[in-house]
Amino acid sequence: MNIDHKVAQLLVSRVCHDLAGGVSALSTGAELLSEDKQMADGAALDVIAMSAAQCASRLAFFRVAFGLGGGESDTITTDDLKKLLVDYLQGGRIAVNWTAENARIGLMSGKLLLGLCLIGAEALPRGGDLRIDVSEIGGRLGFAVFAQGTGAVLRPELKTALSVDVAPDLLTARTVHGHFTVILAQSLDAEMEILADVPDEIRLAALL
Incomplete structure (x- = not known):
């Protein structure tokens, strides 16, 4: 898979x-501790712990989704x-409903699924439900991601990128x-479909 330098x-x-947000919060928590040592068991440590967990979960997600994780x-x-x-969506307004049974799949296919999930999550600006299904269809691996929530929409600039x-x-x-997700789908010879014909719902699918 080749991608442009930009x-x-x-x-x-x-x-x-x-x-950036998590790192900034870590910095704020550290500053609070340095200014008031009495806060060591209170708010500052709570901020640091929460922000550290957020950073760790996002790093783990992107390491697999975009890197060589x-x-x-x-x-x-x-x-x-x-x-x-x-873990990536923890603390937000999106509930994950993962209906797939556990199975081992190719790592590159897994990256594609995470890409579809990220697109789906970002189609829910007011929060909502993200339902994910993984199944075998005619001997091929199928992914389905349903983003359901008030005002669910694909931003015009994201549509352009797809x-x-x-x-x-x-x-x-x-x-x-x-863009990275559709390039990945092409490299896997996957058939990819994105539908937005139902109010408050975006449907994404890939067949590998």
């Missing part, structure tokens, strides 16, 4: 953007993918994951 840079920017193995379990997603041929200059750190 796409790689934007993926790094996306990761940094998602980590998974170690030397070329497979990953769907339970592992579920945990990555649940193309293999989009010009890198039209991508941003907020949309590059969509």
Whole structure:
């Protein structure tokens, strides 16, 4: 799988953007401790613990979704993918409903599923439900992601990014994951479909 140099840079920017809030909160907690030692057992430690957990979960998610996460193995379990997603969304307004039974799938296929989930999650600006199903369809691996919630929508700039041929200059750190996902689908010879014809619902599917 080959990607444009700018796409790689934007993926790094996306990761940094998602980590910025947690790192800033860690810094704030440390400052509170340095200013008031009596807070060591209170609010400052709570802020530090929560922010550290958020940073760790987001790093773990992006390591697999965009990087070479998974170690030397070329497979990953769907339970592992579920945990990555649940931890990544922890504390937000999106509930994860993962209906798939645990199975071991190819690591690159797992990356594709996480990409679809990220697109689905970002289609829920007011929160909602994210339902994920993994199944075998005619001997092929199938993914289905349903994003359901008030105002569920694919932003126009993200729609633009959901193309293999989009010009890198039209991508941003907020949309590059969509482009990366369709490139990954192409590299896996996967059939990918995104539907937004039902109010308050976005449906994403891939057949490998």
